[in-house]
Structures are given as structure tokens and as C-alpha cells.
Amino acid sequence: MSKATNPVESYLRMDRMPSIWCPGCGIGIVVNCFARALQQMGVDHDELAVVSGIGCTGRIAGYVDIDSFHTTHGRPIPFATGLKVARPDLKVIVMSGEGDLVSIGGNHLIHAARRNSDVKVICVNNFTYAMTGGQAGPTAPRHSIATTAPYGSFDKPFNLPFLADSTGAVYVARWTTYHVRQLTRSMAEAMSKPGFCFIEVISPCPTIFSRRNRLGDGLDAMRYYKNSSKVVNGANTRMVGLDLNGPIIVGKFIDRDRPTLLEAMDEEIGSKLGKRYVPYATTGVQR
Amino acid sequence: MSADPKGVLTGVHFLDGDHACCEGALAAGCRVVFGYPITPSTEVVERIARRIPTVGGVFVQMEDEIASSIAIQGAAWGGQKVMTVSSGPGISLMMEHIGYAAMTETPCVFINVQRAGPSTGLPTLAAQGDMMQARWGSHGDYEIIAISPNSPQECFELTVHAFNLAERFRVPVMFMMDESVGHMTERVVIPNPEQLKIENRQPPTGPKEEFLAYRPKKNMVPEMAPVGAGYKIHVTGLTHDERGYPVMTPEVQHGLVVRLVDKIRKQRDQICINEEEQIEDAEVVIVAYGITSRVVLRTLQMARDKGLKVGVFRPVVVWPFPEERLRQLAKQVKAFVVPELNLGQVVLEVERIAAGDAKTILVPHAGGGLHDPLQILQVVEEVLR
Numbered sequence: 001m002s003k004a005t006n007p008v009e010s011y012l013r014m015d016r017m018p019s020i021w022c023p024g025c026g027i028g029i030v031v032n033c034f035a036r037a038l039q040q041m042g043v044d045h046d047e048l049a050v051v052s053g054i055g056c057t058g059r060i061a062g063y064v065d066i067d068s069f070h071t072t073h074g075r076p077i078p079f080a081t082g083l084k085v086a087r088p089d090l091k092v093i094v095m096s097g098e099g100d101l102v103s104i105g106g107n108h109l110i111h112a113a114r115r116n117s118d119v120k121v122i123c124v125n126n127f128t129y130a131m132t133g134g135q136a137g138p139t140a141p142r143h144s145i146a147t148t149a150p151y152g153s154f155d156k157p158f159n160l161p162f163l164a165d166s167t168g169a170v171y172v173a174r175w176t177t178y179h180v181r182q183l184t185r186s187m188a189e190a191m192s193k194p195g196f197c198f199i200e201v202i203s204p205c206p207t208i209f210s211r212r213n214r215l216g217d218g219l220d221a222m223r224y225y226k227n228s229s230k231v232v233n234g235a236n237t238r239m240v241g242l243d244l245n246g247p248i249i250v251g252k253f254i255d256r257d258r259p260t261l262l263e264a265m266d267e268e269i270g271s272k273l274g275k276r277y278v279p280y281a282t283t284g285v286q287r
Numbered sequence: 288m289s290a291d292p293k294g295v296l297t298g299v300h301f302l303d304g305d306h307a308c309c310e311g312a313l314a315a316g317c318r319v320v321f322g323y324p325i326t327p328s329t330e331v332v333e334r335i336a337r338r339i340p341t342v343g344g345v346f347v348q349m350e351d352e353i354a355s356s357i358a359i360q361g362a363a364w365g366g367q368k369v370m371t372v373s374s375g376p377g378i379s380l381m382m383e384h385i386g387y388a389a390m391t392e393t394p395c396v397f398i399n400v401q402r403a404g405p406s407t408g409l410p411t412l413a414a415q416g417d418m419m420q421a422r423w424g425s426h427g428d429y430e431i432i433a434i435s436p437n438s439p440q441e442c443f444e445l446t447v448h449a450f451n452l453a454e455r456f457r458v459p460v461m462f463m464m465d466e467s468v469g470h471m472t473e474r475v476v477i478p479n480p481e482q483l484k485i486e487n488r489q490p491p492t493g494p495k496e497e498f499l500a501y502r503p504k505k506n507m508v509p510e511m512a513p514v515g516a517g518y519k520i521h522v523t524g525l526t527h528d529e530r531g532y533p534v535m536t537p538e539v540q541h542g543l544v545v546r547l548v549d550k551i552r553k554q555r556d557q558i559c560i561n562e563e564e565q566i567e568d569a570e571v572v573i574v575a576y577g578i579t580s581r582v583v584l585r586t587l588q589m590a591r592d593k594g595l596k597v598g599v600f601r602p603v604v605v606w607p608f609p610e611e612r613l614r615q616l617a618k619q620v621k622a623f624v625v626p627e628l629n630l631g632q633v634v635l636e637v638e639r640i641a642a643g644d645a646k647t648i649l650v651p652h653a654g655g656g657l658h659d660p661l662q663i664l665q666v667v668e669e670v671l672r
Contacts, residue, residue, distance in 0.1 A: 013532075016532060049515065067515060068519075069361075069521075072357065082357070086319055086361065090514065108354050111349070261347070265347075273341065276340075278293065278341055278342060279343070
């Protein structure tokens with residue numbers, strides 16, 4: 001009898017398993033949903049590239065059996081923009097954590113959303129810098145305990161869907177790692193949609209964040225997500241901010257259309273230069 | 288191979304160094320540029336923004352220099368020849384990604400039109416204060432290539448060469464202009480496309496299933512697989528093995544970092560370009576690069592008029608440093624006189640290589656102007672007295 005294999009193995013670098021992620025961590029679920037989304041879409045391995053930054057989630061790039069780039073802290077989005085500009089035929093997916101994408105990389109996030117860079121951002125939000133041992137991050141809930149907020153976090157956390165929405169993302173959704181079907185569907189939708197798409201995934205960090213804040217183990221996190229989440233598709237993103245252990249509004253919040261960076265560039269420059277414009281897409285690099 | 292004719296503005300032009308540099312990049316086949324404005328380099332990206340849509344390329348002004356310096360690397364892995372352009376404060380922000388390019392062996396060109404620092408310094412005035420930063424400004428051990436042009440014609444020709452070296456050795460190449468060279472307008476002759484020698488990175492040659500993204504070939508440089516072609520490459524700034532996978536051991540660290548350094552240090556004879564003037568009978572050799580290498584030609588003339596045996600040595604490629612030739616000269620001459628628009632950077636290398644065989648004397652200048660040729664002559668005369 002042949003050895004049982006996981007149906008998503010073809011998307012993973014099995015020679016690198018086991019992963020570095022802790023028991024109960026949600027990042028593996030995110031990778032699983034991503035692989036299933038690719039499977040459902042029938043996307044070939046060579047039609048996409050994955051770009052990550054630094055941190056626990058940043059390690060995703062090392063585990064997917066796809067052309068993948070583990071970049072510097074906070075910079076996967078501009079790297080992805082460069083890759084997408086050079087290879088508009090590829091789907092370029094950014095997978096990284098909230099500390100990477102929103103704190104050190106916050107400037108890149110808002111500008112990529114503004115210019116509608118055609119990259120898909122899957123932001124795993126575990127409310128902490130887990131790899132470095134649990135410091136407060138840009139989404140750390142008020143009153144949550146972190147090594148750098150030993151008396152409780154006192155500054156206001158970012159509401160990520162509102163941030164992405166207000167800076168111009170054309171697709172914004174939030175799910176938890178409990179919502180695997182919805183998350184998989186959202187990933188497939190985002191990957192099929194031109195423009196800057198942003199999916200926030202609320203994900204547990206039992207080893208660091210949950211333990212320090214007495215939120216239980218991985219299973220308790222699932223129970224919390226199940227009991228405290230409410231699906232409100234089309235919710236006003238201004239209203240979906242999170243509190244420590246409070247209710248979680250999930251759903252697809254934004255789905256709209258506007259020209260991507262390269263479309264806008266073609267239109268603007270083409271209308272001014274006429275025949276003198278040589279659109280990049282016509283010059284052909286491996287296409 | 289010869290150049291893509293679309294990017295080559297063949298003819299005789301009257302251009303400043305910044306504009307000539309832009310034309311060099313387009314002639315070299317650079318089709319993706321990301322940048323952010325900063326004096327005195329802005330003219331390069333302004334011309335790129337105007338010209339690149341007419342040659343089938345893309346320019347995007349990014350949110351900052353950090354974004355520019357990593358976005359080009361995304362495009363480089365997407366198969367393109369790429370560059371970004373800046374000056375001191377912006378180059379400081381790019382340091383993280385110069386290290387990333389060195390570690391991941393991503394071919395890319397960084398144009399630095401140097402101004403006087405530190406910090407905001409003198410934004411509109413020349414200096415050569417970034418020479419050591421260009422070499423080792425990012426953390427960790429690595430080697431890059433740095434080229435120092437002294438005329439708009441060279442800004443064209445050597446920019447083409449910078450791209451060729453970046454492709455051949457898969458390293459970041461620092462193109463160390465300065466404000467004077469960037470804003471100096473002279474005759475620039477751009478040849479026909481077929482007269483330009485253009486090099487491209489080596490694509491994989493063996494069977495796909497045996498390909499290892501970081502297995503070095505004979506020249507210590509790995510072949511570079513394109514994205515989306517089935518090689519399933521993994522690229523990381525972490526210490527990695529030949530597969531490109533992170534491995535956290537001193538052994539893998541040693542193998543990788545030694546190779547990254549050696550592929551430049553041990554192949555410096557392929558990289559170094561020097562110019563020498565009246566060096567045969569020289570007792571004193573003035574070592575100068577960039578704009579200063581033109582200032583010292585006046586010093587040389589004055590010295591020779593006085594019957595002084597003086598010569599000029601100019602490293603056109605400053606890093607890696609032309610150690611062998613200078614070591615020979617150290618045995619021949621009494622002294623090296625090293626004028627720099629900084630308070631002593633490249634002079635440290637000259638002194639190290641001279642190793643007591645010849646005296647080494649710095650003629651410092653904090654930047655904001657150029658040396659007076661007479662001032663350098665006085666130092667030469669002092670040495671010969």
C-alpha cells in the first residue's frame with residue numbers, strides 16, 4: 001500500500017517539513033487554505049510567485065513549492081510590485097504577518113493600495129511579534145500583555161480592513177483560521193481579481209500571545225473564533241475594529257473595480273504619447 | 288551580444304552626466320526603474336520617466352528609497368535589468384537591500400550621485416564621502432563592485448559596463464558619480480547598438496530537475512533561473528545552501544559568505560579598470576578617482592612643467608581595489624598622494640597596500656567644492672623636497 005499523502009502536498013516543499021510553526025499556530029491553516037484555493041482554481045505552479053517578509057508568517061515562502069521569495073522585514077509588497085511589473089503574466093501573492101506588513105512595512109502597504117498594484121496580500125494577524133518572543137505589534141489590542149507592554153498595551157491598534165479600504169484596496173476581506181472554507185474562497189476570489197487585494201486572517205499564537213494573555217490553547221482559540229465571530233459581508237470597515245477577546249466581524253467587506261497600476265500607466269501615457277508609446281507588455285520578457 | 292536598438296540614442300549629444308547615465312542604462316537594456324527624487328540625482332529619473340515609455344520600459348516613482356531598492360530586485364528576478372538612483376541620504380536608506388542583493392545574488396545597479404554629508408549635508412554640492420559606505424555600508428561581510436566615472440561620456444559608457452558586471456557576477460554594482468560629474472555638460476557620443484557589448488546573466492543550462500539555484504559554476508557565480516519557468520526557486524536573505532534553503536550552521540555560513548566575497552576578490556583582474564598618466568618615470572604618483580581624477584591632470588601638467596617626476600593613477604573601478612598594480616607601483620615610487628573629496632577613505636586602502644614601501648599622503652577636502660590643483664601640487668613638492 002502506498003503511503004497516504006496530503007492532497008495539498010504538491011504545493012509544498014515536503015523536503016522542508018516539519019515546519020518551524022508551533023502546535024496550535026494558525027499559519028499552517030493559512031497555507032493549507034492557500035494550497036486548496038490554488039487547487040480549486042486549477043492554477044499551475046508556474047503561474048504564480050509567493051513573496052514573504054520576515055517573521056513566523058514570513059517563513060511561508062520557504063514552504064510552498066512555487067517560485068518564492070523570503071525578502072527583508074516589511075518589504076515584501078514593494079518586491080512583489082517590482083516582480084509584477086516585470087512579469088504581469090504571473091499572479092503575485094504576498095503572505096506575511098501584521099508586524100511585517102503594517103508596522104515596518106506600513107508605508108509600502110498604503111502606497112501599493114493607493115496605486116492599485118496588482119498584488120494579493122494575505123496578512124496573518126496574530127497580534128504579536130511571535131518570532132522575537134512576543135512584543136507588542138501594530139494591531140496589539142488595548143490592554144493586551146506583551147514583553148514590551150508588560151502592563152498592557154496602551155496605544156490604539158490599527159483596524160486593518162479599514163486601513164486597506166481607505167487607502168484604495170479593491171478587495172478587502174477578513175476571516176479567522178476557523179473559517180477555512182470562506183478563507184479559501186476569498187483567496188481564490190482575490191487571486192482572480194485584478195488590483196490590490198487585502199485579506200486579513202485572524203490567527204492564534206498559543207505559544208506566545210494566547211499564553212501571555214491567558215487565552216488558552218489552540219483549541220480554545222478555535223472555540224473563541226467560532227463563538228465570537230459574526231459574518232457581515234459588506235460591513236462598514238470603519239466599524240470592524242477589534243478588542244482583546246471581543247467580537248470579531250468577518251466577511252468580504254470590499255469588492256470594487258478600478259484600473260491597476262499598469263492599466264492606469266498604459267492609459268495615461270498611451271493617450272499622451274500615442275504611437276511613440278511602446279507598452280512594456282509588448283516588448284515581451286519570457287511571455 | 289549587441290544592444291537592443293530601441294534603447295540606444297545613437298548620435299553626438301550635449302548632455303550632463305545624469306542624463307548620460309540614463310542613456311547608458313537604456314542602452315544597456317534596463318527596462319524597469321524604480322526611484323525616488325533626491326538632489327543631485329533627480330535628473331536621471333526625470334529623463335528615465337520621459338524616455339523609458341518610448342523604449343518599452345516602466346518607471347514607477349516609489350514611496351521612498353527603501354521601496355525602490357527592493358522593488359528593483361523583484362523586477363530583476365522577473366527577468367529584467369534594473370536600477371535605482373539616489374544620493375547620500377537615499378542611499379543610506381537603501382543599505383538593507385544592497386545587502387539583500389549581495390546575499391541573494393540579484394543583479395542590480397545603484398546610481399549614487401554623491402553630495403556632501405553626513406546627513407542632509409550639502410544637497411547641491413559635490414563630495415566623495417560615500418566610498419566606504421558603497422563598499423560595506425550594509426551589515427555583514429560581502430563585496431560589491433563600485434565604478435567612479437569622471438565625465439558625461441563615461442557616465443554613458445560605464446553605466447553600460449555597470450549593467451554588464453552586475454549581470455556577469457550577480458552583484459549590486461554601485462555607480463559612484465558625484466554632483467560635479469552629474470551636472471557637468473559635455474559632448475557625449477553614443478555609438479550604434481551593434482558597437483555596444485551587452486552581457487546577460489547566465490540562465491540554467493542543465494536539466495531542470497537537477498537545477499540548484501545556488502550551486503556556483505566555475506566563475507563562482509550560480510546560474511539564474513527565471514521565475515515562472517518550473518524551477519521553483521526559493522530565494523532568501525537567510526544563510527542558505529545550494530538549494531536556496533535556509534540552513535543555520537557555521538559551515539553553510541562559511542561556504543556561502545566566503546564564496547560571495549571571493550567571487551569578486553579572486554576575480555578582480557576581470558573587474559578592475561585603471562588609467563595611468565606619465566607613470567613610467569614617476570617618483571610621486573597621485574591616486575585619484577571620479578571628478579578629482581580630472582582636477583589632478585592640471586596638477587600633473589604644472590608638476591611636469593616644473594620638471595617634477597609625477598604621474599597619475601586612476602582607479603576607474605574603485606571596488607574591488609586594484610591591489611596588484613598599486614603594490615608594484617609602491618616599489619617603484621617614493622610616495623602616493625591621494626586627494627579625495629572626503630577626509631580619508633580610499634587613502635586607507637592605498638596606505639595598506641603600500642605597506643611602508645611608499646609614503647602615502649592624503650589631501651583631504653570635506654566636500655562642497657573641488658580641490659585646487661595648486662594645493663595638490665604643493666603637497667607633491669613637499670614630498671619631493
